[in-house]
Amino acid sequence: MKEKVMYNMERFFSPPQNENVWIINTGTELLNGITVNTNASWLARKLSFLGFKVKRIIVVPDEFEEFSNELKRALENKAGIVITTGGLGPTYDDNTLLFISKSLKIPYEVNEDALNMVKKVYEAMSEPLTKEREKMAKMPKGSIPLKNPVGTAPGMMLYYSGSYIISLPGVPSEMKAIFEEDLESVLKMWSKKKVSENIIKVRGIMESAIAPLIEKASKKYLNAYIKTHPKGKESNEPYIEIQILATGNTEEEANKLASEITSDIINEIETKFSGGKIER
Amino acid sequence: MKEKVMYNMERFFSPPQNENVWIINTGTELLNGITVNTNASWLARKLSFLGFKVKRIIVVPDEFEEFSNELKRALENKAGIVITTGGLGPTYDDNTLLFISKSLKIPYEVNEDALNMVKKVYEAMSEPLTKEREKMAKMPKGSIPLKNPVGTAPGMMLYYSGSYIISLPGVPSEMKAIFEEDLESVLKMWSKKKVSENIIKVRGIMESAIAPLIEKASKKYLNAYIKTHPKGKESNEPYIEIQILATGNTEEEANKLASEITSDIINEIETKFSGGKIER
Numbered sequence: 001m002k003e004k005v006m007y008n009m010e011r012f013f014s015p016p017q018n019e020n021v022w023i024i025n026t027g028t029e030l031l032n033g034i035t036v037n038t039n040a041s042w043l044a045r046k047l048s049f050l051g052f053k054v055k056r057i058i059v060v061p062d063e064f065e066e067f068s069n070e071l072k073r074a075l076e077n078k079a080g081i082v083i084t085t086g087g088l089g090p091t092y093d094d095n096t097l098l099f100i101s102k103s104l105k106i107p108y109e110v111n112e113d114a115l116n117m118v119k120k121v122y123e124a125m126s127e128p129l130t131k132e133r134e135k136m137a138k139m140p141k142g143s144i145p146l147k148n149p150v151g152t153a154p155g156m157m158l159y160y161s162g163s164y165i166i167s168l169p170g171v172p173s174e175m176k177a178i179f180e181e182d183l184e185s186v187l188k189m190w191s192k193k194k195v196s197e198n199i200i201k202v203r204g205i206m207e208s209a210i211a212p213l214i215e216k217a218s219k220k221y222l223n224a225y226i227k228t229h230p231k232g233k234e235s236n237e238p239y240i241e242i243q244i245l246a247t248g249n250t251e252e253e254a255n256k257l258a259s260e261i262t263s264d265i266i267n268e269i270e271t272k273f274s275g276g277k278i279e280r
Numbered sequence: 281m282k283e284k285v286m287y288n289m290e291r292f293f294s295p296p297q298n299e300n301v302w303i304i305n306t307g308t309e310l311l312n313g314i315t316v317n318t319n320a321s322w323l324a325r326k327l328s329f330l331g332f333k334v335k336r337i338i339v340v341p342d343e344f345e346e347f348s349n350e351l352k353r354a355l356e357n358k359a360g361i362v363i364t365t366g367g368l369g370p371t372y373d374d375n376t377l378l379f380i381s382k383s384l385k386i387p388y389e390v391n392e393d394a395l396n397m398v399k400k401v402y403e404a405m406s407e408p409l410t411k412e413r414e415k416m417a418k419m420p421k422g423s424i425p426l427k428n429p430v431g432t433a434p435g436m437m438l439y440y441s442g443s444y445i446i447s448l449p450g451v452p453s454e455m456k457a458i459f460e461e462d463l464e465s466v467l468k469m470w471s472k473k474k475v476s477e478n479i480i481k482v483r484g485i486m487e488s489a490i491a492p493l494i495e496k497a498s499k500k501y502l503n504a505y506i507k508t509h510p511k512g513k514e515s516n517e518p519y520i521e522i523q524i525l526a527t528g529n530t531e532e533e534a535n536k537l538a539s540e541i542t543s544d545i546i547n548e549i550e551t552k553f554s555g556g557k558i559e560r
Contacts, residue, residue, distance in 0.1 A: 030337065031328075033321040033327075044312055056340060061335060
């Protein structure tokens with residue numbers, strides 16, 4: 001594998017070499033089945049909707065050789081984006097960023113921007129910056145740290161030879177928060193897809209009753225993200241919003257798909273339920 | 281990779297070359313995040329408890345090259361057991377057993393035992409045995425079919441050069457049923473671990489209240505399987521049984537661990553709750 005690292009910040013604005021994504025999750029709790037890998041499915045859903053193609057999800061022990069093999073394989077297979085989860089925390093076995101540095105032979109050092117992020121969090125808690133905490137700011141040289149709005153360890157993004165390596169924490173709330181804070185807008189910028197949103201407002205039908213219908217639509221429309229958001233009380237005065245985010249190669253295509261899904265769902269609701277009030 | 285297939289049934293009673301397991305899941309619904317990979321975590325939990333070590337969980341598109349690469353890699357890495365899920369059904373894109381045959385250069389043909397299993401299911405439903413249905417009995421030559429007690433497609437077990445390849449359906453209920461019907465007892469036989477069981481009966485405390493405590497114990501005792509089974513009504517007259525299955529290299533070790541966990545959990549319950557009645 002060639003060592004070709006771009007330290008130029010501008011390069012972060014060029015899209016990856018292709019839309020293929022490999023997800024690599026570390027964590028003993030995933031390999032012994034104590035934790036279900038919801039991080040992978042959450043990321044996969046988001047990425048698919050944004051127009052990327054997830055080609056592999058790999059759970060690997062957090063040991064250097066094992067992790068390194070999978071990372072190199074992802075890059076050799078020309079994954080445009082490699083997303084890792086786990087191993088960003090302060091403990092001795094949180095080594096993802098060290099492993100990435102060693103695998104790609106890039107210096108592993110304190111990133112000043114990351115250090116400022118970590119400092120801020122601990123200052124706000126009036127906690128000292130110990131060696132273990134400082135470790136969370138150590139990254140492969142040339143990385144961009146990603147702000148963690150709900151935890152301490154920043155995420156990381158690194159350009160490497162046409163691909164981006166993105167590292168997120170294993171704690172789902174932190175992983176999601178980092179993704180939604182900054183990363184999602186970068187991914188949207190990289191993607192050639194256009195997105196169109198519709199909201200259907202439904203009164204008088206419980207979310208649980210509508211769930212099978214939403215699941216069916218999700219499976220039918222793979223270029224869309226369909227989700228219910230309960231706004232009223234489930235049993236008393238149910239009021240839910242169904243969010244439909246459709247993607248297409250052009251704005252027109254995305255709008256058309258969003259309309260089609262909206263009509264389809266409204267039609268299904270009207271067929272199956274009476275007494276509900278629908279606004280679109 | 282050497283082609284060395286044992287057609288001798290007796291070989292199925294020798295344990296695999298080691299305790300390492302690779303799980304390979306196929307399915308677009310896993311790669312686009314519509315389905316959470318609960319099959320992998322369920323299998324991982326069961327296998328860990330039985331004394332096996334899950335080294336990789338890999339989700340791969342159901343395309344020949346991609347699947348074949350991962351299967352060969354698992355065998356090259358000397359996985360004692362490779363478990364696949366998905367791709368056993370009657371439709372055109374259910375090709376796991378064909379892919380395994382092609383990857384290992386083993387003839388792909390109707391297995392008579394499997395055919396009898398499939399026939400029985402359709403006869404019971406007074407349904408004809410179509411070409412698509414017969415396909416579910418096609419397997420790599422030398423396979424042992426695994427009975428599917430809740431569906432139509434049999435599972436498959438194949439000995440290959442020190443390793444076992446085991447294929448299960450993607451539908452969770454069928455995957456679990458096949459595992460528990462015949463496979464689990466074979467795995468128990470292969471494993472050198474001993475198992476000890478304890479039950480704690482708790483009255484007057486809700487399962488949801490005890491849940492965090494059980495999660496904590498599960499994370500602490502990795503050689504054990506700890507699960508609550510609600511027997512009474514959650515809110516009215518709660519009565520739950522906590523099942524503790526502990527493993528060890530000897531019966532004594534397993535018994536000791538089971539006792540330790542039991543005492544630990546009872547102690548935690550007594551510290552955190554008053555008013556509960558505990559029997560062991």
